[in-house]
Amino acid sequence: MSSVVGGVELAEELPAPDLVVPGSEPIARSQWELFRRRFLRHKVAVAAAIVLVLLCLSAVFAPALAPYPLNPKLAGQVLAHARQGPSWKHWFGTDELGRDQLTRVLYAGRVSLTVGLMVALVSTVFGTMVGALAGYFGRWTDQALMRLTDLVLVVPPLAILLMAGKHFGGSERVIIAILAVVFWMPIARVVRGVFLSLKEKEFVEAARASGASDLRIIVRHMLPNTIGPIAVNTTLVVGLAILTESTLSFLGFGVQPPTVTWGNMVGQSAQAVGTPLAYLVYFPGLAIFITVLAVNFLGDGLRDAFDPQSSH
Amino acid sequence: MGTFAARRIAYSIPVLIVASILVFVFVRQTSDPLAHLRTSRDPTVIQRERVRLGLDKPLTTQYVRWAKDFARGKWGESEVSRRSVGTEIRSKFWNTVQLIIWAMVLSAIIAVAIGVYSASRQYSTLDYTFTGLSFMGLSMPTPWFALMAIQLLVFEPRQILHLGEPIFYSVGLHSAINHGFVDYLRHLALPVLTLSVQLVAGWSRYQRSSMLDVMSADYVRTARAKGVPRRQVLIKHGLRNALIPLTTVMAIDIGGLFAGLIVTETIFSWPGMGQLLVSSLLQGDTAILLPWLMVTAVFVVLFNLLADVLYGVLDPRIRLA
Numbered sequence: 001m002s003s004v005v006g007g008v009e010l011a012e013e014l015p016a017p018d019l020v021v022p023g024s025e026p027i028a029r030s031q032w033e034l035f036r037r038r039f040l041r042h043k044v045a046v047a048a049a050i051v052l053v054l055l056c057l058s059a060v061f062a063p064a065l066a067p068y069p070l071n072p073k074l075a076g077q078v079l080a081h082a083r084q085g086p087s088w089k090h091w092f093g094t095d096e097l098g099r100d101q102l103t104r105v106l107y108a109g110r111v112s113l114t115v116g117l118m119v120a121l122v123s124t125v126f127g128t129m130v131g132a133l134a135g136y137f138g139r140w141t142d143q144a145l146m147r148l149t150d151l152v153l154v155v156p157p158l159a160i161l162l163m164a165g166k167h168f169g170g171s172e173r174v175i176i177a178i179l180a181v182v183f184w185m186p187i188a189r190v191v192r193g194v195f196l197s198l199k200e201k202e203f204v205e206a207a208r209a210s211g212a213s214d215l216r217i218i219v220r221h222m223l224p225n226t227i228g229p230i231a232v233n234t235t236l237v238v239g240l241a242i243l244t245e246s247t248l249s250f251l252g253f254g255v256q257p258p259t260v261t262w263g264n265m266v267g268q269s270a271q272a273v274g275t276p277l278a279y280l281v282y283f284p285g286l287a288i289f290i291t292v293l294a295v296n297f298l299g300d301g302l303r304d305a306f307d308p309q310s311s312h
Numbered sequence: 313m314g315t316f317a318a319r320r321i322a323y324s325i326p327v328l329i330v331a332s333i334l335v336f337v338f339v340r341q342t343s344d345p346l347a348h349l350r351t352s353r354d355p356t357v358i359q360r361e362r363v364r365l366g367l368d369k370p371l372t373t374q375y376v377r378w379a380k381d382f383a384r385g386k387w388g389e390s391e392v393s394r395r396s397v398g399t400e401i402r403s404k405f406w407n408t409v410q411l412i413i414w415a416m417v418l419s420a421i422i423a424v425a426i427g428v429y430s431a432s433r434q435y436s437t438l439d440y441t442f443t444g445l446s447f448m449g450l451s452m453p454t455p456w457f458a459l460m461a462i463q464l465l466v467f468e469p470r471q472i473l474h475l476g477e478p479i480f481y482s483v484g485l486h487s488a489i490n491h492g493f494v495d496y497l498r499h500l501a502l503p504v505l506t507l508s509v510q511l512v513a514g515w516s517r518y519q520r521s522s523m524l525d526v527m528s529a530d531y532v533r534t535a536r537a538k539g540v541p542r543r544q545v546l547i548k549h550g551l552r553n554a555l556i557p558l559t560t561v562m563a564i565d566i567g568g569l570f571a572g573l574i575v576t577e578t579i580f581s582w583p584g585m586g587q588l589l590v591s592s593l594l595q596g597d598t599a600i601l602l603p604w605l606m607v608t609a610v611f612v613v614l615f616n617l618l619a620d621v622l623y624g625v626l627d628p629r630i631r632l633a
Binding site: 163243267293296 | 327328330331334335338339342343447448450451452453454455456457459460462463466467564567568570571574575578579589590593594601604605608609612613616
């Protein structure tokens with residue numbers, strides 16, 4: 001090929017279609033393929049996803065993984081092992097009653113992770129429904145939603161949660177329920193916002209013009225386009241729910257002993273600060289921190305993967 | 313400007329009234345003002361107290377009566393200490409406001425500095441470091457951070473350096489004997505640090521992105537093109553405009569800050585509103601709950617008003633719209 005001097009000649013030099021090098025032809029990629037590729041490029045998010053999978057597995061298989069029983073029966077024998085710092089025999093040490101802390105952290109993870117995931121699930125389902133209705137139909141549903149969520153900004157949510165936790169008692173289900181009552185609202189607001197902007201799009205108008213019902217437009221045309229923001233906010237709610245549950249349990253208004261959660265373990269370890277038993281504080285809190293950190297990085301990866309324009 | 317402020321105030325009054333109704337119903341449903349009498353064998357005592365407090369009336373009548381009393385400053389008395397609730401809250405409120413002011417001012421300064429630096433050196437090593445740190449801050453369980461801070465900053469240095477007394481204190485506002493500003497700061501340091509972690513993490517991310525938005529605006533390119541030095545563009549054109557959205561975020565976060573305050577004050581035995589709430593709940597002192605929620609609600613609304621007005625001052629487009 002001769003060198004090209006003028007732009008006019010360039011057009012003639014374009015390779016004919018049959019000259020395309022095999023393998024370099026543009027590949028039609030599906031949305032999910034694109035999503036997967038973008039997500040895998042975010043190395044930290046991939047690492048976070050792996051950490052989360054491992055954490056979930058360790059929670060599911062806690063009874064098999066735990067080196068000691070959760071509630072030891074032979075009290076005398078166990079007390080002989082009390083107050084031991086971290087060692088090969090007891091990785092996280094033992095408390096003043098001789099209970100192995102690694103065992104307790106593993107079992108506590110089951111409760112903390114369940115609470116986080118269930119709160120996110122319930123809030124997402126309910127928040128998406130309310131947000132979709134408010135954004136699509138507007139009017140009084142929209143007004144009611146916006147004013148209600150305004151109120152939450154006025155009254156400190158943790159104060160309400162503490163009172164509810166005290167009144168309704170500290171079973172796992174109650175804590176999930178009262179946390180979901182707070183956390184559906186941010187999701188509803190996000191979904192409402194996306195629906196408001198989607199409502200004006202041409203494809204929605206086209207669907208309506210071709211006679212689709214409101215329900216079909218919402219479910220088939222608009223919801224799939226809301227998947228990104230919903231997924232991102234659901235992961236954020238998982239993290240927030242785990243943090244809030246731990247705070248409630250720490251203060252004694254969350255999940256009550258004998259059920260162990262990371263939060264009430266931190267609460268029980270509070271008096272160990274400044275004593276030789278201070279190691280009791282380290283591990284349950286570290287477990288919360290690593291879990292929530294991984295959840296937040298995963299959310300960041302999902303955000304980038306769903307919406308490449310919203311890069312940092 | 314006057315009408316702008318008046319409009320904001322007019323909007324916040326119905327919000328407060330609706331909030332007070334919901335809070336009233338919630339507290340009446342979830343707490344029993346007569347719990348401390350339930351152990352008494354004599355049912356006439358409970359009946360007499362029920363009538364005295366008006367609990368035999370319908371809920372609407374109760375609300376109107378309570379709202380009138382609350383507006384007149386008759387907030388009732390504590391069921392445990394028998395002190396007036398008004399005095400109790402007033403003695404705690406200022407201590408909490410001190411924590412709020414210190415934490416917010418300190419966090420705002422650090423967050424703005426980090427945000428501006430990260431935006432001006434985007435994708436530098438330090439920018440990535442700050443991003444990582446902010447993720448860690450947002451994932452930090454507050455109670456654990458506070459306990460770790462006490463262990464690592466109070467007890468460990470004291471043990472290693474063989475100090476008679478710790479560098480920072482982890483209990484209360486003042487020492488029993490020592491008063492004065494330095495002593496005050498040594499008590500203040502750890503609670504403020506605990507509160508600031510989440511604030512700095514959130515605000516610095518926000519400041520960074522709003523700074524990046526502003527720096528890609530046309531007028532910034534114009535300023536650079538006509539030869540204004542980079543540093544001056546960053547501060548005068550960039551920061552001046554990027555600070556405006558931060559005021560809104562700061563105002564919104566004040567409600568959430570109370571969550572941090574409840575935990576922090578409880579751990580550091582700080583005699584403030586958060587500790588008052590937790591100890592009242594633990595002792596079953598229900599008389600505190602309603603006034604507590606209303607005082608914080610009014611505080612949050614006033615704070616948001618202040619931010620709105622400040623927003624109008626910083627950005628003339630808002631108040632003229």
